[in-house]
Amino acid sequence: MPKLTGAVKDVFEKTAIYPVATASKDGVPNVVPIHFVKIYDEETILLVDNFMNKSLKNMQENPQLAISVWDMKTNQAYQIKGQATIVTSGKPFEEAVAWVKTGMPDVNPKSAILMKVTHIYNSQPGPDLGKEL
């Protein structure tokens, strides 16, 4: 299983806004910028659903996610793909709520998404684009 370590972790943690892509079960892609995204453990990403609309509907019918991260200063970019589990109680959800409330006390997260990482790809422009790590 690919790990969120090394250069992938570095680029991930430098990112402030994450483009999160989903698709309907009919294959209509959707991509939105999300701030509250972080590495939960080496194989899992936590996303907070504060205002998700189509992304949540897509994950409910097709739990596949893709996230792009890049640092064009160092010409590093990665695409992370995984499977979403939507949670509305328990420790990850409570952590998500506490994280959001720290900076935005008036916002009430609707759910948290635990994304189990299944694939990581090189995504920097060049001949290695698309190669799996």
Place this chain on the structure above:
Amino acid sequence: MPKLTGAVKDVFEKTAIYPVATASKDGVPNVVPIHFVKIYDEETILLVDNFMNKSLKNMQENPQLAISVWDMKTNQAYQIKGQATIVTSGKPFEEAVAWVKTGMPDVNPKSAILMKVTHIYNSQPGPDLGKEL
């Protein structure tokens, strides 16, 4: 038909790197950062395929595209969805090649993608996220 004008155009043109989402016909989402993306006319976006791999395969079997743009300084974000036509000759392709060669003379674009815009959505975090313009 939604137009690439006003605030959408402003935010689009401030963007340097565009997260471009596609999906396989089975609904596996894919998102990669692409630099060579621009407004071709008020209803069309031109993307250059220099190194596309999975994105191109996805568009060949499922010509649906989604692009996210944002300017978090002004809290504006939009998602643009459309239909891709892949071209490897003619005026848009020649323009794509000339554009890339200006800055990167050693890169040889493989194709150009004309994306006919079908929907534009508000994408800024908040209660209006997901509303169609």
